[in-house]
Amino acid sequence: MSKRRLGLIIYFTFLLLPLYWMFVMSLQTTESILGGFSLWPRDITLANYTKIFTDQSWYSGYINSIIYVSMNTVISLLAALPAAYAFSRYSFIGDKHMFFWLLTNRMAPPAVFLLPFFQLYSTFGLIDTHIAVAIAHCLFNVPLAVWILEGFMSGIPREIDETAYLDGYSFPRFFLTVFIPLIRAGIGVTAFFCFMFSWVELLLARTLTTTSAKPIAAIMTRTQSAAGLDWGLLAAAGILTIVPGALVVYFVRNYMTKGFALGRV
Amino acid sequence: MNKIQNNKAWLLVIPVFVIVAFSAIIPLMTVVNYSVQDIFGPGQRVFIGTEWFKEVLLDERLHDALWRQLLFSALVLLIEIPLGILIALALPTRGWSVSLFLIILALPLLIPWNVIGFIWIVFARPDIGLAGKTINDLLSIDYNFTSNAFDAWITVLIMDVWHWTPLVVLLCYAGLRAIPDAYYQAASIDGASKWAVFRYIQLPKMREVLTIAVLLRFMDSFLIYAEPFVLTGGGPGNSTTFLSQFLTKMAIGQFDLGPAAAFSLIYFLIVLLFSWLFYTAITHISQ
Amino acid sequence: MARIDLQKIAHAYRPHPSKPADYALKPMDHVWEDGGAYALLGPSGCGKSTLLNVISGLLRPSEGRVLFDRRDVTDLPTKERNIAQVFQFPVIYDTMTVFENLAFPLRNRGFGREQVSARVNEVAEMLELTPVLHKRAQNLTADAKQTISLGRGLVRSDVTAILFDEPLTVIDPHLKWLLRRKLKQIHEQYKLTLVYVTHDQNEALTFADKVVVMNDGEVLQLGTPQELFERPAHTFIGHFIGSPGMNFLACELDGAHAVTSGERIALLPGLAERARQRGGRMEIGVRPEFLRLRNEAGDGTLAVKIASVRDLGNFKIVGVRLGEHLLNVKVAEDQDLPAEQAHLGFTAEMTRLYANGVLVG
Numbered sequence: 001m002s003k004r005r006l007g008l009i010i011y012f013t014f015l016l017l018p019l020y021w022m023f024v025m026s027l028q029t030t031e032s033i034l035g036g037f038s039l040w041p042r043d044i045t046l047a048n049y050t051k052i053f054t055d056q057s058w059y060s061g062y063i064n065s066i067i068y069v070s071m072n073t074v075i076s077l078l079a080a081l082p083a084a085y086a087f088s089r090y091s092f093i094g095d096k097h098m099f100f101w102l103l104t105n106r107m108a109p110p111a112v113f114l115l116p117f118f119q120l121y122s123t124f125g126l127i128d129t130h131i132a133v134a135i136a137h138c139l140f141n142v143p144l145a146v147w148i149l150e151g152f153m154s155g156i157p158r159e160i161d162e163t164a165y166l167d168g169y170s171f172p173r174f175f176l177t178v179f180i181p182l183i184r185a186g187i188g189v190t191a192f193f194c195f196m197f198s199w200v201e202l203l204l205a206r207t208l209t210t211t212s213a214k215p216i217a218a219i220m221t222r223t224q225s226a227a228g229l230d231w232g233l234l235a236a237a238g239i240l241t242i243v244p245g246a247l248v249v250y251f252v253r254n255y256m257t258k259g260f261a262l263g264r265v
Numbered sequence: 266m267n268k269i270q271n272n273k274a275w276l277l278v279i280p281v282f283v284i285v286a287f288s289a290i291i292p293l294m295t296v297v298n299y300s301v302q303d304i305f306g307p308g309q310r311v312f313i314g315t316e317w318f319k320e321v322l323l324d325e326r327l328h329d330a331l332w333r334q335l336l337f338s339a340l341v342l343l344i345e346i347p348l349g350i351l352i353a354l355a356l357p358t359r360g361w362s363v364s365l366f367l368i369i370l371a372l373p374l375l376i377p378w379n380v381i382g383f384i385w386i387v388f389a390r391p392d393i394g395l396a397g398k399t400i401n402d403l404l405s406i407d408y409n410f411t412s413n414a415f416d417a418w419i420t421v422l423i424m425d426v427w428h429w430t431p432l433v434v435l436l437c438y439a440g441l442r443a444i445p446d447a448y449y450q451a452a453s454i455d456g457a458s459k460w461a462v463f464r465y466i467q468l469p470k471m472r473e474v475l476t477i478a479v480l481l482r483f484m485d486s487f488l489i490y491a492e493p494f495v496l497t498g499g500g501p502g503n504s505t506t507f508l509s510q511f512l513t514k515m516a517i518g519q520f521d522l523g524p525a526a527a528f529s530l531i532y533f534l535i536v537l538l539f540s541w542l543f544y545t546a547i548t549h550i551s552q
Numbered sequence: 553m554a555r556i557d558l559q560k561i562a563h564a565y566r567p568h569p570s571k572p573a574d575y576a577l578k579p580m581d582h583v584w585e586d587g588g589a590y591a592l593l594g595p596s597g598c599g600k601s602t603l604l605n606v607i608s609g610l611l612r613p614s615e616g617r618v619l620f621d622r623r624d625v626t627d628l629p630t631k632e633r634n635i636a637q638v639f640q641f642p643v644i645y646d647t648m649t650v651f652e653n654l655a656f657p658l659r660n661r662g663f664g665r666e667q668v669s670a671r672v673n674e675v676a677e678m679l680e681l682t683p684v685l686h687k688r689a690q691n692l693t694a695d696a697k698q699t700i701s702l703g704r705g706l707v708r709s710d711v712t713a714i715l716f717d718e719p720l721t722v723i724d725p726h727l728k729w730l731l732r733r734k735l736k737q738i739h740e741q742y743k744l745t746l747v748y749v750t751h752d753q754n755e756a757l758t759f760a761d762k763v764v765v766m767n768d769g770e771v772l773q774l775g776t777p778q779e780l781f782e783r784p785a786h787t788f789i790g791h792f793i794g795s796p797g798m799n800f801l802a803c804e805l806d807g808a809h810a811v812t813s814g815e816r817i818a819l820l821p822g823l824a825e826r827a828r829q830r831g832g833r834m835e836i837g838v839r840p841e842f843l844r845l846r847n848e849a850g851d852g853t854l855a856v857k858i859a860s861v862r863d864l865g866n867f868k869i870v871g872v873r874l875g876e877h878l879l880n881v882k883v884a885e886d887q888d889l890p891a892e893q894a895h896l897g898f899t900a901e902m903t904r905l906y907a908n909g910v911l912v913g
Binding site: 461 | 610639640661
Binding site: 018111245 | 268269270271272273274275277278280281282284285287288289291292293295296299351352355356364366367368369370371372373374375376377378379380383384385387388392393394395396398427431439473477480481484488490491495508509512513516517522525526528529532533536537540
């Protein structure tokens with residue numbers, strides 16, 4: 001028992017230390033970071049955070065990211081819910097191939113695909129819009145959402161569907177008022193994964209945007225290329241990239257514990 | 266479960282098909298197109314068949330990058346999967362601490378990948394990093410990931426373990442929570458040892474989530490790009506240049522679109538092949 | 553095989569229980585005789601599963617001792633108690649064959665290859681599992697899986713008792729009686745101590761020699777099916793067992809009679825006197841089976857109005873109104889009934905009296 005506890009303490013210390021260190025840096029000026037080593041912050045200052053919250057080129061990055069990530073999560077769920085239902089309840093021509101093809105979309109190396117992506121989205125005049133990034137991220141999020149939701153739906157007995165149809169429910173009414181509430185927890189978990197993978201993706205998001213939809217992660221790389229890194233400012237920006245995700249986890253945490261207990265994911 | 270045969274189910278799949286196909290098919294066709302042509306400039310291109318494929322397949326540097334990549338992905342799986350299972354087994358099953366643990370576990374997963382690289386720069390640098398400083402000063406080990414190839418390798422690997430083990434933990438924890446209590450009670454009545462409980466109850470019941478975990482970790486580690494790019498820039502030398510970065514150098518650095526496209530397709534096929542192998546192997550074991 | 557003694561057992565899931573409601577299992581003494589087939593009957597949440605887990609050792613009771621053949625096993629883990637248990641949902645080891653499933657408890661205890669194989673084959677033969685012995689257990693039907701769970705208990709020849717926690721919940725109705733018959737056979741052949749938890753009275757009454765009725769964390773009565781039927785110790789049991797349940801009429805006592813809605817009902821001699829000594833709220837209870845319905849008034853009959861008639865095939869259940877009370881009467885299928893006015897006859901031997909819900913006699 002104590003060995004287990006010791007193991008957990010070591011592991012979670014290992015998880016938290018790098019984050020703690022970035023937090024310490026975010027509270028210091030770059031001079032004091034480079035000036036000397038200390039385990040806890042000296043000369044605490046909120047100047048880095050103040051700059052991010054007042055400089056439009058910084059805070060707009062967060063807003064852009066949040067906009068396209070939210071759009072992506074909604075689109076992924078809306079598209080994946082009916083498809084996952086189809087995969088979990090019916091067999092149809094090409095179902096296995098379709099499922100595997102969906103999954104292969106996670107496997108393409110991004111580097112070379114960036115250029116055709118850029119060309120494609122330019123053709124439709126979508127460059128530098130939030131919707132462009134949201135749709136591009138569907139490439140890897142929709143298959144994942146279908147995969148996870150299918151697992152949850154398979155756990156719901158089909159008798160429930162049949163009973164509802166016998167009671168005279170139409171498919172849309174059954175799906176919205178009976179089925180979706182049953183897999184709430186699964187939707188919570190899926191939303192978490194969609195949010196997460198869209199929020200952390202950099203290459204596609206950077207390629208498809210120039211200024212008005214540029215994500216925060218890309219803004220950070222731009223600052224990085226300037227001579228002499230502003231460590232404190234970057235650390236503060238980094239800490240702030242964790243905040244929206246942490247909020248999402250906080251809100252879906254009950255779904256996560258429950259969802260994790262019910263479905264196979 | 267016996268599914269009903271119904272081709273109308275396609276209607277439900279169409280939205281997914283349209284959205285994914287929009288982003289998947291045209292770029293893929295374009296890449297295939299690049300891979301069989303030599304492009305001199307706008308409008309000037311020559312069909313050259315499989316020449317780029319031959320060139321790429323014989324490239325020594327690519328072989329090096331491929332072996333590095335295979336070693337890296339193998340190590341990632343060998344460390345993260347068992348570690349993830351162990352942590353998931355050790356986590357408490359009820360009480361207020363469950364939420365706290367889950368939230369902390371999710372944190373590294375929610376950080377943009379280039380920021381992960383940045384975190385590890387400031388964490389591992391020998392002059393200002395907590396870990397770098399500690400290793401050098403307290404343990405008196407000469408450690409510097411920017412100049413020593415071995416140190417760079419270890420740092421990238423530990424960074425990946427830090428970043429992605431939580432995903433394995435969360436998935437395994439989900440699988441474990443789905444096991445009804447009666448199984449544990451039956452096992453204790455049958456006099457099963459802890460090991461037997463793990464081998465005959467927990468592991469089989471985690472099969473589904475482990476399939477997802479192994480596949481996701483394999484794909485994403487095999488395609489790793491942003492984190493080592495920010496942390497080491499692929500160096501020192503080429504010691505941490507993995508396939509994606511090699512590909513990016515080729516495509517963007519040298520404007521060799523043809524070979525880069527051919528390489529992309531080969532790369533894609535390798536990932537596909539391994540994913541299929543893992544999938545078949547895991548399903549086969551359970552039959 | 554063994555006799556199981558529960559001495560002053562009580563259990564609360566929360567620490568420091570102070571009032572009776574904190575207990576999932578209220579303090580009790582109980583003996584399970586060696587070789588008995590017991591049913592533990594009660595509605596969901598009455599504490600019967602808790603009691604079962606206390607016996608099997610999955611739960612350590614907060615108070616009291618558990619004795620197997622007078623040996624104190626309260627602190628022994630499940631593994632060392634030689635108990636077998638069959639759960640509500642079939643528990644099988646998915647990756648193993650039927651043979652390996654049955655061999656698992658023996659292998660864990662270090663039995664040799666030959667012993668294991670001999671014993672497993674014997675049990676498989678008995679449970680009619682021989683044809684599927686080398687198939688993967690995962691692909692079998694629910695009843696076969698449940699049989700395997702039972703088999704894992706039977707392979708251990710030293711097993712003290714087999715506990716069943718609503719084992720037929722997921723079994724198809726037409727297979728239930730087959731499994732139940734198999735259980736009975738095994739019980740007769742091996743004289744095992746069996747404890748069978750269920751909320752289904754039919755299952756309990758057909759399976760067991762002795763039925764233990766629980767409600768609200770308490771054992772209300774231990775008796776043969778006949779005793780439970782004829783002399784329910786508590787109004788709860790009267791309601792719970794029987795279909796429809798016992799009729800209860802609030803009453804007052806007047807001499808040797810009970811008076812309800814202004815009508816006098818004869819009681820056995822001395823009964824009213826004993827009830828008066830106990831005091832409290834009085835009710836008479838009588839089973840629908842022990843009431844007679846007549847067209848003509850007779851000696852000691854009461855005038856009633858017929859409110860409803862349900863024809864259930866072999867018999868009819870007639871709802872009759874006596875003052876403000878509504879009673880069920882079971883009559884033969886071919887009995888002719890008057891349109892409205894009828895006369896109800898009580899038998900003093902089968903009319904029970906309850907004080908504050910507890911049987912007086």
